[in-house]
Amino acid sequence: MPSRTNAAFFPEKIDPICHAKIDYTVYYGTFAHTPILGELDILAFTAIGVDQDGTIDFIVPKITDNSISNLISITLENSTCKNLIKEDIKIINISDDENKFFFPGFIDTHIHAPQFPNNGIFGNSTLLDWLEVYTFPLESSFTNLDFASQIYTKVIQRTLGYGTTTASYYATIHTDASNLLADLSLKLGQRSFVGKVCMNQNSPDHYIETIEECKNSTIQVIDHIKERNPSGDLINPVLTPRFAASCTDDLLKWLGELRKKGDYHCQTHLSENHREIEWITKMFPQYQSYTDIYLQNNLLSSKTTLAHCIHLSDDEMNILKYTKSGVSHCPTSNSSITSGEARIRWLLENNISVSLGTDCSGGFTPSILEVAKHALLVSRHLVMKTKDDNEKLTSNDVFYLATMGGAKVLNIEDKVGCFKKGLKFDAQLINLNAKDSNIDIFEFQNPMWNTLPINDSKKKFADLLDKWLFNGDNRNIEKVYVNGRNVISKV
Numbered sequence: 354m355p356s357r358t359n360a361a362f363f364p365e366k367i368d369p370i371c372h373a374k375i376d377y378t379v380y381y382g383t384f385a386h387t388p389i390l391g392e393l394d395i396l397a398f399t400a401i402g403v404d405q406d407g408t409i410d411f412i413v414p415k416i417t418d419n420s421i422s423n424l425i426s427i428t429l430e431n432s433t434c435k436n437l438i439k440e441d442i443k444i445i446n447i448s449d450d451e452n453k454f455f456f457p458g459f460i461d462t463h464i465h466a467p468q469f470p471n472n473g474i475f476g477n478s479t480l481l482d483w484l485e486v487y488t489f490p491l492e493s494s495f496t497n498l499d500f501a502s503q504i505y506t507k508v509i510q511r512t513l514g515y516g517t518t519t520a521s522y523y524a525t526i527h528t529d530a531s532n533l534l535a536d537l538s539l540k541l542g543q544r545s546f547v548g549k550v551c552m553n554q555n556s557p558d559h560y561i562e563t564i565e566e567c568k569n570s571t572i573q574v575i576d577h578i579k580e581r582n583p584s585g586d587l588i589n590p591v592l593t594p595r596f597a598a599s600c601t602d603d604l605l606k607w608l609g610e611l612r613k614k615g616d617y618h619c620q621t622h623l624s625e626n627h628r629e630i631e632w633i634t635k636m637f638p639q640y641q642s643y644t645d646i647y648l649q650n651n652l653l654s655s656k657t658t659l660a661h662c663i664h665l666s667d668d669e670m671n672i673l674k675y676t677k678s679g680v681s682h683c684p685t686s687n688s689s690i691t692s693g694e695a696r697i698r699w700l701l702e703n704n705i706s707v708s709l710g711t712d713c714s715g716g717f718t719p720s721i722l723e724v725a726k727h728a729l730l731v732s733r734h735l736v737m738k739t740k741d742d743n744e745k746l747t748s749n750d751v752f753y754l755a756t757m758g759g760a761k762v763l764n765i766e767d768k769v770g771c772f773k774k775g776l777k778f779d780a781q782l783i784n785l786n787a788k789d790s791n792i793d794i795f796e797f798q799n800p801m802w803n804t805l806p807i808n809d810s811k812k813k814f815a816d817l818l819d820k821w822l823f824n825g826d827n828r829n830i831e832k833v834y835v836n837g838r839n840v841i842s843k844v
């Protein structure tokens with residue numbers, strides 16, 4: 354198939370779904386979120402007003418009169434929009450169904466978009482042979498833009514359908530295909546960080562760049578993304594040295610200088626696999642540790658995401674702490690390609706920001722809900738070894754990692770992660786009783802919002818959230834919103 358240039362995909366300026374104005378919308382019903390690690394906050398009988406830019410304009414809880422006229426007068430009283438009139442207000446009331454609620458959109462802080470066709474295909478491999486056998490051959494085919502368009506469209510639609518409203522993507526080394534991933538994300542309305550992968554050593558001959566090629570393609574992709582979305586309200590570039598092994602010292606140094614100059618986001622892999630660590634520390638003997646390679650090259654900051662971080666020493670953990678670098682915990686991948694069990698409680702107790710990553714296709718699932726479940730289970734495997742119960746992650750911990758934790762790691766907690774005035778409305782409408790739902794809820798388990806004391810209902814509802822975590826899936830997602838815009842609608 355002939356490969357086309359990116360311009361051929363969007364000959365005229367694309368009209369991204371995110372840019373048209375939306376209705377001023379008031380959502381009324383139950384909202385659940387975890388703004389603080391380990392703490393579930395349930396907002397019942399609550400109205401959230403979302404303005405025409407998708408920003409949460411007000412939150413009013415405890416409204417028992419849910420008539421349209423009452424919700425409209427509450428909106429007019431609480432809205433900060435000057436010229437709002439009642440005719441412009443759209444009301445979405447989900448309170449009639451006690452199994453429906455809004456939850457913040459999931460944030461996947463580490464996903465390889467081009468590896469998507471390989472989800473589930475990893476055999477008995479471990480990291481270094483997995484890269485050679487499965488990964489590099491697939492990624493190298495992204496010179497073909499028709500192929501790239503097909504895969505990238507699917508990745509975005511699929512992850513949005515699983516409630517991922519923000520994704521931090523690794524693309525490939527190819528400029529055009531990386532630009533295309535950014536364009537498609539903008540077009541389909543997913544908030545994203547798009548990283549053109551940098552690799553100028555230890556890579557196959559047909560899938561490698563020279564340092565000059567890498568510098569040029571990195572700048573071209575940054576420029577493209579900035580040109581497409583100058584405000585950065587939906588897509589942003591992210592510097593992406595694949596991992597230390599793929600980059601020469603010169604390239605890492607150049608990337609670090611660029612990062613500082615442009616205050617860019619950065620993402621890479623760190624301390625994933627014992628053989629990888631041994632190989633890299635031998636390759637870079639002038640550094641104290643794997644983490645020190647990134648530190649000395651100015652790649653670590655509060656806008657840096659480090660995937661895996663499984664086998665860190667105390668000194669390395671302290672480097673993350675003092676540089677405020679964030680961690681993407683990828684338990685599905687770490688189990689599948691047998692990399693190990695990251696010590697998440699230890700990182701959290703040292704004030705390191707932690708989030709979740711699917712790491713497709715090291716991980717086999719595009720669902721952050723499933724990764725959250727795996728994070729909880731892997732923490733219990735750790736306890737079976739260490740006998741330290743404190744390592745256990747609770748469901749509220751993993752809900753936090755899946756939402757607010759992701760926002761913190763990506764440095765966008767002023768935009769998304771929970772329901773708060775001034776943040777963007779990035780949310781999922783969950784229906785625990787959706788058609789074909791895998792969750793069985795019996796009458797006595799309903800929260801009975803209208804009959805029980807509120808705290809009893811909240812307790813029952815918290816149990817239902819656990820059922821969602823362990824038995825739910827994308828069939829329970831009815832709608833997904835990014836920047837207040839409805840990007841997925843199943844009903």
Ligand SMILES: Nc1nc2[nH]cnc2c(=O)[nH]1
Pocket residue numbers: 465480484488595596622625686712715
């Ligand atoms: N999990 C994972 N680890 C890596 N280390 C270097 N490249 C990769 C990759 O594609 N996936």
Ligand SMILES: [Zn+2]
Pocket residue numbers: 463465622660712715
């Ligand atoms: Zn990865």
